[in-house]
Amino acid sequence: MGSEERGTQAGSRYAEAGVDIDAATRARNLIKAKARTTFRPEVLTEIGAFAGLFKVPSCTDPVLVSSVDGVGTKLKIAIAMDRHDTVGVDLVNHCVNDIFTCGADPLFFLDYIAAGKLVPEKVESVVAGLAAACRDVGCALIGGETAEMPGMYSENDYDLAGFIVGIVERKRILDTDSIEEGDPVLGLPSSGLHTNGYSLVRRIFDLERKGRRALEKSYPELGRTLGEELLEPHRCYYTRLRPIIHEQPGAIKGLAHITGGGILENVGRILPDGLGASFRSGSWPVPPVFELIRDRGKVSPGEMYRVFNMGIGMVLVCSPAQLESMKAALPEAILVGEVTRIRGGKPVVIS
Numbered sequence: 001m002g003s004e005e006r007g008t009q010a011g012s013r014y015a016e017a018g019v020d021i022d023a024a025t026r027a028r029n030l031i032k033a034k035a036r037t038t039f040r041p042e043v044l045t046e047i048g049a050f051a052g053l054f055k056v057p058s059c060t061d062p063v064l065v066s067s068v069d070g071v072g073t074k075l076k077i078a079i080a081m082d083r084h085d086t087v088g089v090d091l092v093n094h095c096v097n098d099i100f101t102c103g104a105d106p107l108f109f110l111d112y113i114a115a116g117k118l119v120p121e122k123v124e125s126v127v128a129g130l131a132a133a134c135r136d137v138g139c140a141l142i143g144g145e146t147a148e149m150p151g152m153y154s155e156n157d158y159d160l161a162g163f164i165v166g167i168v169e170r171k172r173i174l175d176t177d178s179i180e181e182g183d184p185v186l187g188l189p190s191s192g193l194h195t196n197g198y199s200l201v202r203r204i205f206d207l208e209r210k211g212r213r214a215l216e217k218s219y220p221e222l223g224r225t226l227g228e229e230l231l232e233p234h235r236c237y238y239t240r241l242r243p244i245i246h247e248q249p250g251a252i253k254g255l256a257h258i259t260g261g262g263i264l265e266n267v268g269r270i271l272p273d274g275l276g277a278s279f280r281s282g283s284w285p286v287p288p289v290f291e292l293i294r295d296r297g298k299v300s301p302g303e304m305y306r307v308f309n310m311g312i313g314m315v316l317v318c319s320p321a322q323l324e325s326m327k328a329a330l331p332e333a334i335l336v337g338e339v340t341r342i343r344g345g346k347p348v349v350i351s
Helices: 021-036 074-081 087-100 120-137 198-204 226-230 238-247 262-270 288-297 301-307 320-329
Strands: 062-070 105-115 140-148 158-169 184-189 252-257 275-279 312-318 334-341 348-350
Touching: 021 120, 021 140, 062 087, 074 087, 074 158, 074 198, 074 226, 087 105, 087 120, 087 158, 087 238, 087 252, 105 120, 120 140, 120 158, 120 238, 184 320, 198 288, 238 252, 238 320, 252 262, 262 275, 262 301, 262 312, 262 348, 288 301, 312 320, 312 334
Parallel strands: 105 140, 275 348
Antiparallel strands: 062 158, 105 158, 184 312, 184 334, 252 312, 275 334
């Protein structure tokens, strides 16, 4: 993992400008051991090289699948709580879910961490989360960039982004064109907000002004503090769904990862032209945190469903003939709606 302009010496003008090269070197050394725990046989370079080398696994007709994302203002919660071991998990799981909507297996991951002031132990905590999530899905953390950027970020702030590459045999790419009217729509539960809607939450709870004091308040309906609830990691669906895709080709027609834009904006991305989806409100349990946000912020139901996942982190479409076997393989899956024809109006509706 690289870093921007690393190292300081006594009397260094660069140190006076706010960039500590020695801290970057120490952070890189702390990172190496954790990243190595994710290595697969295909990794051909050590951490610290100018580029990461990865041998593509043998496939008959391989298709590489890539995605990039960030954690957004959920980082503000982590910074206020001074807890940094979960945001790396969020980032990897989000990216893995995104490429898995094509049926892809993750190969390798790269991270980008930029901070106003580089604190090696904080970076190590972030990378510990990245590495743990990568290990869970067999993905190699092969490199990244760690930059100290005073003037761009305040001293306590940092940003985090990730880049993932996966692979899928062309014949295993999910065939969303096979989705038809009448196909059942199943929802897999989320673990909370995941990584979306935090700007609105921060405003509703006045977190810029109240900070940690508000985050440490316990709510009976949550059974824990607000901060603990908001830092709950983004759920990964890969390990639950991969066996079905590999053992029952064609059983799953499409997957929609419910991220920014909620159910209303994301489900339509996998539907063929002319088709929509109708969701039955009340057919799945909405976690208490969303009710707390709605009531505290006086947010309309329509906006709640556009901003948040509302308890559904992944949507799955199958054929009616596969419904019972799908529910048996995924006991947590809930029948939440069906594919419909668009007859004017919006393609995805919740009624």
